Amino acid sequence: MTTETGTPARGPHFAGAGSWYRGNLHCHTTESDGNLSPSDAAAGFANLGYDFLAITDHDRITDPASVDAHGLCLIPSVELTAGAGLLGTEFHLLGIGIDPSTVLPPGTSPGRVSSAWLREQGAAVFAAHPHWSGLTVDDLMGLTIDGIEACNGGTTLDSLKGEAFTYWDEGLLRGACWTGLGTDDTHWHTLDRGTAWVMVRATERTPAALVSAIKAGHFYGSTGPDIKDVYLEFVDDCRVLKVHVHTSPVAAMYLSGPGARSRHTFHETTSGITSVTEVDPARMSITSHTFEVDLTVSGPARHAGRGTGQRHIRVSCMDWNRGRAWSNPLFF
Numbered sequence: 001m002t003t004e005t006g007t008p009a010r011g012p013h014f015a016g017a018g019s020w021y022r023g024n025l026h027c028h029t030t031e032s033d034g035n036l037s038p039s040d041a042a043a044g045f046a047n048l049g050y051d052f053l054a055i056t057d058h059d060r061i062t063d064p065a066s067v068d069a070h071g072l073c074l075i076p077s078v079e080l081t082a083g084a085g086l087l088g089t090e091f092h093l094l095g096i097g098i099d100p101s102t103v104l105p106p107g108t109s110p111g112r113v114s115s116a117w118l119r120e121q122g123a124a125v126f127a128a129h130p131h132w133s134g135l136t137v138d139d140l141m142g143l144t145i146d147g148i149e150a151c152n153g154g155t156t157l158d159s160l161k162g163e164a165f166t167y168w169d170e171g172l173l174r175g176a177c178w179t180g181l182g183t184d185d186t187h188w189h190t191l192d193r194g195t196a197w198v199m200v201r202a203t204e205r206t207p208a209a210l211v212s213a214i215k216a217g218h219f220y221g222s223t224g225p226d227i228k229d230v231y232l233e234f235v236d237d238c239r240v241l242k243v244h245v246h247t248s249p250v251a252a253m254y255l256s257g258p259g260a261r262s263r264h265t266f267h268e269t270t271s272g273i274t275s276v277t278e279v280d281p282a283r284m285s286i287t288s289h290t291f292e293v294d295l296t297v298s299g300p301a302r303h304a305g306r307g308t309g310q311r312h313i314r315v316s317c318m319d320w321n322r323g324r325a326w327s328n329p330l331f332f
């Protein structure tokens with residue numbers, strides 16, 4: 001990303017040519033432990049207005065050629081079991097975009113081996129639900145992954161262990177370049193659909209273009225609002241960083257940096273509220289904001305990861321229904 005003074009540097013996930021496509025990258029069917037057939041699963045997400053779906057049955061690749069896609073783009077994918085992490089629990093890796101004829105490694109293979117193997121097959125690789133799996137950040141740092149599930153809505157419904165934002169932020173501070181998915185992990189057991197998703201910026205709605213964009217980090221995760229644009233601008237001889245954010249109407253926007261060095265913003269009128277009856281989403285929503293960060297003092301973008309020299313910020317927002325959206329990290 002350019003750091004030329006005064007030259008806006010659009011977040012890479014917002015810069016690419018193409019269109020936004022909404023999809024779920026984690027879904028089970030009767031081919032493993034899901035309640036619906038693959039074709040019915042596709043119908044379920046088509047009914048939600050999704051553009052694409054990755055069926056990720058456990059330790060098998062459900063061939064999209066055998067599925068009635070109901071108009072969705074189906075990405076051949078798998079949720080691969082891996083051998084125990086540092087605390088002794090086996091865990092799961094998502095391989096998004098893999099030839100359906102591929103013979104998978106045994107589920108007892110170490111995660112560092114299986115994740116590297118998935119990468120070699122051309123898949124985008126993510127650690128699924130790290131909290132639910134009982135993983136540590138040390139486990140994740142030893143994997144060959146593009147990112148992690150920052151929010152797995154189905155696991156949140158099942159166990160309240162579906163979120164991994166703390167894993168994500170610690171990994172970034174330790175030098176990882178992970179992206180953060182929102183997924184459903186749909187089993188069709190509960191209300192585990194449409195809970196969390198990704199919006200991918202891709203040149204076309206094909207498996208190859210979507211996987212390429214996902215690997216490049218050209219997406220954001222959401223449980224509600226839309227992030228329309230994020231871009232960085234360095235001014236004053238690169239002493240000041242401006243982070244321009246545009247979203248659908250939201251209650252708040254956040255600039256996340258290391259530790260307590262973060263920022264937030266609400267509509268200017270919220271600071272004058274003296275009664276709950278004064279809270280009016282229609283009047284108090286915001287759709288754009290520019291965070292201004294002095295890079296010469298301690299702040300959200302001042303700190304580089306210890307020993308890594310890597311600096312980044314993340315942008316998030318929250319709507320009035322507590323739905324959230326989060327960008328991937330922007331490195332500079």
Ligand SMILES: [Zn+2]
Pocket residue numbers: 079092128129
């Ligand atoms: Zn899983």
Ligand SMILES: [Zn+2]
Pocket residue numbers: 026027028079185
């Ligand atoms: Zn799963």
